[in-house]
Amino acid sequence: MTAPEGPLVAGVDSSTQSTKALVVDTATGRVVARGQAPHTVTTGEGRESDPEQWWRALLAALAECGPAAAEAAAVSVAGQQHGLVTLDAQGRPVRPALLWNDVRSAPQRELLVEQLGGPAQWARRTGSVPAPAFTVTKWAWLRRHEPEAARASAAVRLPHDFLTERLTGRAATDRGDASGTGWWSTETGTYDEEILELAGMPPELLPPVLTPGEAAGTVRDLEDSPLTPGTLVATGTGDNMAAALGLGLRPGRPVVSLGTSGTVYAVSTRRPADPSGTVSGFADARADWLPLACTLNCTVAVDRTAALLRRDREEVEPGGTVAMLPFLDGERTPHLPYATGLLTGVQQATSGGQVLQAAYDGAVFALLRALDLVLEVDPQAARAASEPLLLIGGGAKGVAWRETVRRLSGRAVQVPRAEELVALGAAAQAAGLLLGEDPGAVARRWNTAEGPVHEPVERDEEALARLDSVLEGAGELLSRKS
Numbered sequence: 367m368t369a370p371e372g373p374l375v376a377g378v379d380s381s382t383q384s385t386k387a388l389v390v391d392t393a394t395g396r397v398v399a400r401g402q403a404p405h406t407v408t409t410g411e412g413r414e415s416d417p418e419q420w421w422r423a424l425l426a427a428l429a430e431c432g433p434a435a436a437e438a439a440a441v442s443v444a445g446q447q448h449g450l451v452t453l454d455a456q457g458r459p460v461r462p463a464l465l466w467n468d469v470r471s472a473p474q475r476e477l478l479v480e481q482l483g484g485p486a487q488w489a490r491r492t493g494s495v496p497a498p499a500f501t502v503t504k505w506a507w508l509r510r511h512e513p514e515a516a517r518a519s520a521a522v523r524l525p526h527d528f529l530t531e532r533l534t535g536r537a538a539t540d541r542g543d544a545s546g547t548g549w550w551s552t553e554t555g556t557y558d559e560e561i562l563e564l565a566g567m568p569p570e571l572l573p574p575v576l577t578p579g580e581a582a583g584t585v586r587d588l589e590d591s592p593l594t595p596g597t598l599v600a601t602g603t604g605d606n607m608a609a610a611l612g613l614g615l616r617p618g619r620p621v622v623s624l625g626t627s628g629t630v631y632a633v634s635t636r637r638p639a640d641p642s643g644t645v646s647g648f649a650d651a652r653a654d655w656l657p658l659a660c661t662l663n664c665t666v667a668v669d670r671t672a673a674l675l676r677r678d679r680e681e682v683e684p685g686g687t688v689a690m691l692p693f694l695d696g697e698r699t700p701h702l703p704y705a706t707g708l709l710t711g712v713q714q715a716t717s718g719g720q721v722l723q724a725a726y727d728g729a730v731f732a733l734l735r736a737l738d739l740v741l742e743v744d745p746q747a748a749r750a751a752s753e754p755l756l757l758i759g760g761g762a763k764g765v766a767w768r769e770t771v772r773r774l775s776g777r778a779v780q781v782p783r784a785e786e787l788v789a790l791g792a793a794a795q796a797a798g799l800l801l802g803e804d805p806g807a808v809a810r811r812w813n814t815a816e817g818p819v820h821e822p823v824e825r826d827e828e829a830l831a832r833l834d835s836v837l838e839g840a841g842e843l844l845s846r847k848s
């Protein structure tokens with residue numbers, strides 16, 4: 367291994383399917399070591415994971431980085447957004463975490479939206495109309511369905527701040543991830559007391575929200591930890607906020623992320639507040655904003671379709687009349703929590719490859735329709751309209767994904783060579799803390815967004831119109847509670 371030119375830092379991405387850890391040279395951005403460990407997510411009615419498994423996966427992923435992990439002078443943990451982690455007085459999970467893609471809290475969401483005075487009120491105060499993904503709706507679900515678990519909770523955390531607290535022994539979260547709870551006001555930058563009251567959430571159960579650039583603490587003397595005690599720990603943030611840091615994103619530059627979730631977002635200097643609920647008005651991990659739309663059915667739904675068809679995920683075929691809305695897990699964008707997948711337009715001549723392509727088209731269609739709204743938040747976005755879409759997440763490695771985004775967006779697409787942008791963003795945050803630099807500037811210095819640009823192709827208006835018409839025509843069917 368070539369000797370690093372600067373101090374080392376570690377960045378962790380604890381996302382839905384796995385934990386990924388990187389050790390990075392702060393001088394150059396070179397990844398000197400990496401590790402990964404899988405998570406288990408329940409299937410069936412809900413989506414849950416054991417926070418203890420995340421903790422073990424974090425230690426395992428860092429251990430896989432070898433001796434470099436112990437040399438890291440600072441560390442930061444980014445995590446999947448929204449998940450409800452309930453802890454007892456000893457810091458042990460009361461029950462498994464309810465994840466962002468668990469839609470069981472849809473009825474509680476309806477009630478909460480109504481009780482505060484409707485969608486516009488929520489958007490004005492918190493920047494978002496909460497989806498069933500948001501922590502506030504999950505807490506309401508827990509109180510309704512498992513009141514004993516709610517009563518036993520001495521602390522409520524998000525995935526990233528649960529892990530950060532395990533490292534430091536101190537409760538802390540950041541404004542980016544706090545903005546996805548539904549009980550943190552983007553208007554005032556504090557927890558919203560009326561919403562906490564409405565949701566029955568005692569404020570003392572929540573962690574303080576640190577300001578960007580503040581340290582969460584230092585690594586404790588922990589059994590089995592590959593990190594050196596005393597290592598600086600940054601606040602961490604939600605995974606999408608971390609990816610924005612990792613790309614060194616400037617306002618208006620659009621990102622399409624294809625992971626377990628699909629997300630489209632851009633940094634904005636304006637606080638978003640979309641009363642339609644399509645755009646979540648998140649804070650970013652610096653002092654700006656991150657208007658974002660998220661779909662529940664992205665790479666996992668397409669991989670499932672490929673498996674049903676017994677095809678490799680790249681075995682797509684063009685043409686035909688088939689259309690698919692791959693809303694296998696219910697959907698968040700558009701807001702159809704009770705939906706199931708819909709396949710239509712199948713003819714004798716339809717091939718398996720065309721059905722698979724239709725699944726990609728349906729997944730990308732939902733994201734791109736929301737992107738227009740995301741970019742409306744900030745006038746600077748108009749100036750960036752001709753810039754390539756940045757394509758990231760596990761799906762960005764796939765040719766079928768990339769070509770579908772190109773064909774349905776009609777825009778150039780840039781795929782950064784750096785693969786783990788969430789972990790890299792966490793590393794940039796750790797480096798920023800260590801060196802007293804803006805983490806966005808750190809990532810730009812590391813040139814993380816660099817990668818091949820795929821020129822625009824003509825937008826496939828016919829496919830988009832077909833999907834628009836199927837979505838409109840199937841509204842009642844997709845909204846039906848089975």
Ligand SMILES: Nc1ncnc2c1ncn2[C@@H]1O[C@H](COP(=O)(O)OP(=O)(O)O)[C@@H](O)[C@H]1O
Pocket residue numbers: 381382383384624625626627665666669679759760761762763764765767
């Ligand atoms: N070579 C590839 N081509 C296309 N898709 C891929 C490839 N490798 C991984 N993926 C997809 O990436 C997804 C995981 O993406 P990732 O961003 O790591 O998810 P998360 O961060 O939500 O855990 C998998 O569901 C898989 O479908």
Ligand SMILES: O=C(CO)[C@@H](O)[C@H](O)COP(=O)(O)O
Pocket residue numbers: 381382383445446447448466499546604605606625626627628629646660
């Ligand atoms: O709910 C959202 C964003 O609001 C998701 O984007 C989660 O943050 C999960 O992320 P991945 O595991 O798919 O990266």
